[in-house]
Amino acid sequence: MRRATELLLAAGQTYIRADTDQQNKPMAHAFLRAGYRPFASRLEYSLVRSP
Numbered sequence: 001m002r003r004a005t006e007l008l009l010a011a012g013q014t015y016i017r018a019d020t021d022q023q024n025k026p027m028a029h030a031f032l033r034a035g036y037r038p039f040a041s042r043l044e045y046s047l048v049r050s051p
Helices: 002-010 025-033
Strands: none
Touching: none
């Protein structure tokens, strides 16, 4: 994550946004270690009805 962020910044990006599932703790920690900070939370819902 850190290397990817460095590459994007070196290419001139000034705004980088990414996401991961809230339950994916290892990825969430990787974002934090790379300097990212949470900005939102989201819950997703689905309804499947059989005919």
